[in-house]
Amino acid sequence: MKISAQEEYGLRCLVQLANLQEGESLTLPQIAEREGISTANAGKLMWLLNKAGFVNSTRGTKGGYFLARPAGEIYLNEIIKVLDEDVLSSHCDGYTGVLDTCVHTGDCGIRPVIVGLHEIVENALSRITLSQLVGSEKSVDAMFHQIQGIHRTIEPQRL
Amino acid sequence: MKISAQEEYGLRCLVQLANLQEGESLTLPQIAEREGISTANAGKLMWLLNKAGFVNSTRGTKGGYFLARPAGEIYLNEIIKVLDEDVLSSHCDGYTGVLDTCVHTGDCGIRPVIVGLHEIVENALSRITLSQLVGSEKSVDAMFHQIQGIHRTIEPQRL
DNA sequence: CACAATCTTGACAAAAAAATAATGTTTTGA
DNA sequence: TCAAAACATTATTTTTTTGTCAAGATTGTG
Numbered sequence: 036m037k038i039s040a041q042e043e044y045g046l047r048c049l050v051q052l053a054n055l056q057e058g059e060s061l062t063l064p065q066i067a068e069r070e071g072i073s074t075a076n077a078g079k080l081m082w083l084l085n086k087a088g089f090v091n092s093t094r095g096t097k098g099g100y101f102l103a104r105p106a107g108e109i110y111l112n113e114i115i116k117v118l119d120e121d122v123l124s125s126h127c128d129g130y131t132g133v134l135d136t137c138v139h140t141g142d143c144g145i146r147p148v149i150v151g152l153h154e155i156v157e158n159a160l161s162r163i164t165l166s167q168l169v170g171s172e173k174s175v176d177a178m179f180h181q182i183q184g185i186h187r188t189i190e191p192q193r194l
Numbered sequence: 195m196k197i198s199a200q201e202e203y204g205l206r207c208l209v210q211l212a213n214l215q216e217g218e219s220l221t222l223p224q225i226a227e228r229e230g231i232s233t234a235n236a237g238k239l240m241w242l243l244n245k246a247g248f249v250n251s252t253r254g255t256k257g258g259y260f261l262a263r264p265a266g267e268i269y270l271n272e273i274i275k276v277l278d279e280d281v282l283s284s285h286c287d288g289y290t291g292v293l294d295t296c297v298h299t300g301d302c303g304i305r306p307v308i309v310g311l312h313e314i315v316e317n318a319l320s321r322i323t324l325s326q327l328v329g330s331e332k333s334v335d336a337m338f339h340q341i342q343g344i345h346r347t348i349e350p351q352r353l
Numbered sequence: 354c355a356c357a358a359t360c361t362t363g364a365c366a367a368a369a370a371a372a373t374a375a376t377g378t379t380t381t382g383a
Numbered sequence: 384t385c386a387a388a389a390c391a392t393t394a395t396t397t398t399t400t401t402g403t404c405a406a407g408a409t410t411g412t413g
Contacts, residue, residue, distance in 0.1 A: 036274065036315060037281040038195055038308060040371060043289045046304060062389065072291035075373050082391065095380025096388045111307070115195065122196040130202045132231035133402095144327045145205060147335035148270070149197060151342060155318055156195055156311060168303045176306035183310060199401060221359065234403050241361065254410025255358045292372090361408070373396070380389080
């Protein structure tokens with residue numbers, strides 16, 4: 036179970052915009068440089084996020100991207116759902132092996148686990164807004180664990 | 195965030211073996227048929243699971259696969275870690291964009307969220323054994339939610 | 354012992370995802 | 384008005400993930 040490239044980079048681009056002051060915006064080359072991705076890739080991601088209503092843009096010189104809503108009102112579960120194209124709702128159609136429909140269509144012992152995991156993740160993400168990701172790693176870590184009620188004994192560090 | 199094909203099919207194959215009585219085993223064609231996947235694919239998955247120590251096999255006529263340990267002693271988090279190749283530990287090296295290292299190596303605001311999500315999932319999976327997946331969908335669903343302490347108002351159903 | 358059933362393993366092909374390229378449209382300002 | 388800067392959209396290429404194939408190795412059976 037892992038985060039896709041689209042989720043990772045899309046979220047990171049949004050955090051960049053969440054860092055801006057009212058009235059400011061970022062161009063594609065600026066976003067691309069700040070995240071270490073290509074301008075073309077940034078363009079595609081922002082196009083997606085624009086279509087989904089998370090960001091707005093203005094064209095022409097002095098143009099750029101900015102959040103369509105206050106960062107404090109954008110929850111991570113909404114973002115992930117768009118960037119991941121709501122993968123749960125098509126799960127059973129996606130793993131049918133060589134057949135047309137999954138052999139476990141009737142009564143499936145692992146489906147509750149898949150659904151349950153997604154519920155858990157969705158639930159965790161639905162408690163976090165974009166604005167809560169703008170601080171330092173340490174502060175975000177503390178926020179996350181406070182909200183989720185998990186306690187850790189070691190310091191967060193590079194993986 | 196989604197389950198990979200390897201995780202899905204690998205887990206399903208293990209559940210098939212968990213259904214067996216002591217002394218029984220399943221051949222690759224049998225596993226393949228029961229899961230609706232090709233024999234070749236089943237072979238690859240079982241090879242992986244064998245290497246990881248979850249199953250044992252005997253060759254020749256009357257050969258086949260069986261669990262290396264009692265199903266009640268095999269936890270889902272161990273299985274997923276093998277089938278997913280422990281993706282968390284290489285996360286930061288995997289999303290470096292066009293650069294050699296991630297721009298957020300020093301202080302990263304979203305890393306705690308990624309790590310935290312994996313902790314949550316890992317924690318949920320570490321409470322479930324293979325033997326708990328052998329029942330009906332309804333019973334597995336009840337088990338899952340009882341263990342995780344989550345309550346749902348709607349019935350589980352096909353996605 | 355020979356043969357058939359079975360697992361093992363590495364190479365290869367197909368499909369999906371990700372990234373890039375190309376082309377077009379809009380806006381600003383000299 | 385025209386050129387430059389910027390976004391918008393679709394097509395193409397590249398990379399990664401999945402799945403398949405084929406040749407080899409092992410074991411049981413008659």
